[in-house]
Amino acid sequence: MIRITREADYGIVLMTCLARVDGQPRSAATLAQQRHLPLPMVGKILKALARAGLLNSQRGAQGGYGLARPAAEISAADIIGALEGPLAITECSTDMHDGCSRQDHCEVSSHWPRINQAIYAALQSISLEEMSHPDPPRPLHFHPSQRTATAGIAGRPV
């Protein structure tokens, strides 16, 4: 459930790469080669991240991309938000839900903002610095037993 696009997936991978070299710029080609990702895709994603202000870009020969801020000040929410647009799970949850044809009978309009908030807070709490370290240092003791109740229903994880 809850799909994140592959763009965001690659985006996080690339950001962690840049976080690990600590501010030093890397070219799109270098990163693509390092991670074995398709170069055009990598280029597209880095451009978007730079537009969003998460990366500094240097044009020309010997140019490349580097983190615009320390890794600790960049969250998963920032990266995903930059690549997929603002947090909005359904159309109704955007600020302008004028176009919602069922608005009159919806009445439940309050539940999506609530869910959005929860997810956003969760993503905001994960920093790029944390994600750059291979070993997860936060225990958090999550019980997977709870999800096995629903896990068997649809084998399709997408």
Added chain:
Amino acid sequence: MIRITREADYGIVLMTCLARVDGQPRSAATLAQQRHLPLPMVGKILKALARAGLLNSQRGAQGGYGLARPAAEISAADIIGALEGPLAITECSTDMHDGCSRQDHCEVSSHWPRINQAIYAALQSISLEEMSHPDPPRPLHFHPSQRTATAGIAGRPV
């Protein structure tokens, strides 16, 4: 960012309807009419929710669907999980990522479980009972100022 399908959206709407009548069964047709949702869609969703054990179904004349458990014991994660399959944002985050062709160069495989956990915990923390009340009683003091930084990048909220 982070899209949830309309099926899950409708699913929550329908579940809140059933939560508000407190266990009393309602037919798919009744619910569809009440919320002005397409009947075939409603039928499909209710069937899935019943299969997942979240609803009891009664066949035949005067039949219908009712909550299988108290609303307080049903979470947003349960509903969404029942309609979209288990929590898995990317392919890599399922237990079997044998097919991941980039596994050797991935190295970041640890970040998706972490994000999945955070989102799952967030959804698990929201009960159907909470969602059934029109006024959100939990303050949670979310600061939207943080997201406006990325909000303007892509106007497409989907």
Added chain:
DNA sequence: CTAATCAGTACTGTATTAGTTCTATTTGTG
């Protein structure tokens, strides 16, 4: 000057989603 590199846009095949339709099965009611 020129090669390397980023910036931006437009395009395409494929997969997913949203929604429909049809048939079978169950069960209350006259």
Added chain:
DNA sequence: CACAAATAGAACTAATACAGTACTGATTAG
């Protein structure tokens, strides 16, 4: 008992979104 109301389940279709590519232009180090 027959019929109508309702769920169960699967198969199908049109529209949309995604993943990835291609191309043109702008910038800059050497």
